[in-house]
Amino acid sequence: MSRAITIQSNFTTGELDPLLKGRIDINQYYNGLEQARNVLIQPQGGAERRPGLQFITDVTSAGSAFRLIPFEFSTTQSYMLLFANNKMFVFKDKVLQTAINGGSDNFLTTTIGTANLATMDFTQSADTLIVVQEDMAPKKIVRGASHTAWTISDLTFEYTPFHPFTLGTTTINQTLTPSATDGKITLTAGGSVFTSDHVNQYIEANDGIGRARVTRLVSGTVVEAIVEIPFFNTSALASGSSFIETGYEVQWSGTKGYPRTCTFHEGRLYFGGAKSRPNTLYASRVARFFDFNPGEGLDDDAIEITLSTDSTNAITGMFSGRDLQIFTKGGEFFLPQSSLDPITPSNIVVNGATRRGSKEGIKPVGAESGTLFVQRAGKSLREFLFSDVELSYISNNISLLSSHLLKSPKDMSLRKATSTTDGDLLMLVNETDGSLATYSILRGQNVIAPSLSTTDGTFENVGVDVDQIYFVVKRTVNSATKYYVECFNDDNTTDSATLLSGGSKPSSTSVTGLSHLEGKTVKVIADDGMQSDKTVSSGGITLDSVPTSYVEIGLDYTPIVKTMPTELKLASGNIVGQKKRITEATALVYLSQNLTLNGNDFAFTNAEFFTGKKRRKPMLGYDREGQMTFSQSQPLFFTLLGIEYKVSVGQK
Template structure:
């Protein structure tokens, strides 16, 4: 029987996929966890209990039919979280509901796959089954205007091309060979229906009709110049008709939208799902290409050997287009802007992205959920290879992705934070949370669960909002909540000196109760929703749903001269837990004392502890030799590392 001492200095791998359980040779194994539930991995290496959530309000109407969170940053001091339900928009600011706007014309059926972008005070919302909507914030938090966008011009496309018979039209005479040209026919053939249609000429020349002057005269803009200004015989020219606006109730509307380099870009539509359109520079609602100048409107279609319905479009280092069949971008040389002459699409990868899950940008690259919903990938530009490269972010934690339906990112603002990528899973209502520090190649996933399910997540600069389902008096309700660093419970109510708390939104539920930081006995919220504190608070209180915390190490990989001992029976004799500002911790079902007894120690808040706590006397042998850290009270916990002494039985 041999004894060993081992230490896990950090948890920067986060929760490891069960498929990698036997890969003890991986460096990631030594820093991994088998379970990381309701904790966040810190950049310094430790894991800390996640914040609780503060209850804001119940969503009225029909949120069960669809809900969507959309951030809106109006100014440095004014930012909002908008929550859309059927024909209604709830406006949140500073973690509180400030306004409700009805009549949005955005129905439940549009919410799952709608897309949006913002510029200054204007939010543009698109869906292929609905005319693009413009939402403008006015002079105050309660002043919002919602209207359908009126375009100055819309691009055209020949869904059914018809060649107009010009055999009896006589000859045609151009006033110039290129640019804006006046065309005069020998006979009266032109009508207002021909505006937007095309004239083709032999031996060369193609022009689009932009204005009807008379039945014999039209103004055109050349797409390919005429050979000269001599008369064109009736047998040498033809009139192409059948062109119509690409966005309409008949043909559908844009699928995705973004601003990039002074243009408004739409990606895909119901009838043309693989086409990208860009407005004129500075004229966001003018999409009709006229002269082909550098600031004119642009258009390109993804013509590849696969079907590429555009799922998202985003302004990054380049204009990036995500489709069901692959990822593309618009190449630009140096600082050169996009122009009609060089607007084409180049392939990045052939993964495909999932519709309805908006892509998110990091400093290092762009993150997206692959089409089947089973992998999280990143596209990043390589300065050495001068191209985009794709990597699997979820390679070691793919089990946490369970049919993702929403995704957002909270960027780090302090040295003890990583970027947090939050992904809502449809299958079980959990949150897959990836703690990312890409500069140091840190990818540390964990899982957030709650009493109920997560339906959506959105980030207002630093505030993380969620829509959850909870049970209230036996009924399922939809609540808007926000993660709060001062909260230790979910869907909680934080109070001051009141002897009671109004928990009407959780009638019948068992809740944690804290008074001045002291943990009282759990209570079942009675009818009427009033929870009464046993010890009325002098300064602060909190009531809310319990949060289940679990930190479980990988099976101990004790190495001896004969090789690894992962399959032998082991017993953990002693655990040294390195803690920071911790009030409660349980190791392998053994509570670890934190409170120092003395005068006035009871019935008061536990003083946070920083240092090493030693636990002896852990009984029983197992082949895994794992350490499980949990909690039995809603208090602070930050685990920096674990050192343990292990006895290995080399028999069978």
């Protein structure tokens, strides 16, 4: 028998995939956890109880499908927009805005239906949000003079690109005379041959020396055009020696479909793919976002280019970063810019980078060092970043050690580092079980720490308004299905919570306004201490006593921090297969009020926020794992910074 003292000084690997339980040969094992549930891993290494969910409003009447999209009007005014079936709700600072446009509704009526929500994409410039989806006309949403002034309309394009979906030719049995060989010209026929149907079609000489796009019908004998291939001279082409190429149709319409994705990049509005041409990239004219006229191919004219590869790479997302990054179902691409020159029709090139493919409906997000996207199959979270060694982009799998936490993710959002948190927080909503995978990320310190959160119900959607994290949560309340908008709140330790303080603090033991938790058993925290559990009846409860400063009422959730099986790396060898017993454990905690170890409470003074060491001994019982499970018996604050423990190793 031997004894040893060891320490786990941080949890920066987060929860490890069960397939790694035997990987005692990697350093991540010793900073990892078998379970990290309802906790967030701090970039500094500790594990803390995740924030509770503050109840905002009930949106059940709006349907069962939703989409959260942030809108940042200025540095001081930002909003979270909640889209439902033909409705858009506006939230500012966790408050639902009512009387939209001075009316009686607390929503803006849209024509964005349920079927469009899951694969909707968006981008914003100044006060205008553009929303696209391949089965609906692109929308423009504009905030007016106040928080409640909003308008929505279909985008009106100055010019929409054309494509030859059904190509055909008609011989011009008349002479044809160009007014010039290049640029903007007029074409004059010897007899009436032109009609309005020929606008945006092409006229070409039989020998290929001369091709022009018709821009305007002047008369049956004269059209204006822009030359694509210069004519040999201005002499008349003989009758029958030229033809009209027809079949060019508007690419975005109710019959051909509409753009799939969008972003702004270097003064242009880009559309990535359309329903009829899913692997084509479109760029507007510079500073004229709704004009996609290719013109004469000048530097500021519109651009159209198709990703020509050995597979149909339907574009699923774009991100404007160092370069314009293009994510498709089959791989990842980018538009290189040598010497930082602007992208023009003459120099545009699409370079392939990696062949992972991204999942449709999950918008890539820009993090500290790269762009994060979910691989097409939904089982990997990848970081797309530029490699100075390869002079191209690479796609790193940053969820390799925790891929079990990704269960068909359907929504993703990133909260960037804030004034109180050093790292980024990435959140993914899992469709399979409604759980929430969270990744604390600080790439400068190689911290990628995953955990998993659950609630009494399921997470449906997530969105971030600067530093406020919104969710749509599906709950069963009083035998009915409900959809609530809730937000992470660092002051809450319960879910669907109501916090009453200051002027809203109850002056008696009677508390009302809890109809959203009707029939639920709730936790009651008053003045940093626990009162007895209550069941909400008729929208209210009766407190044990009147609170002095505040009371929080909400649903409980259980945090779990379970260590990996103990491995000491003794000089005599490994102890994986040996019986072992943790005889004593010391938990280093920070501003904590409650903590249990293997189901037994550490002693805390009521309402105390303790920082220091909490010791537990003796601890009895040998097993072959040697694990510790930290949790809580009360929904109060805790932060576990590290663990020192003594291990006794027995015989095999």
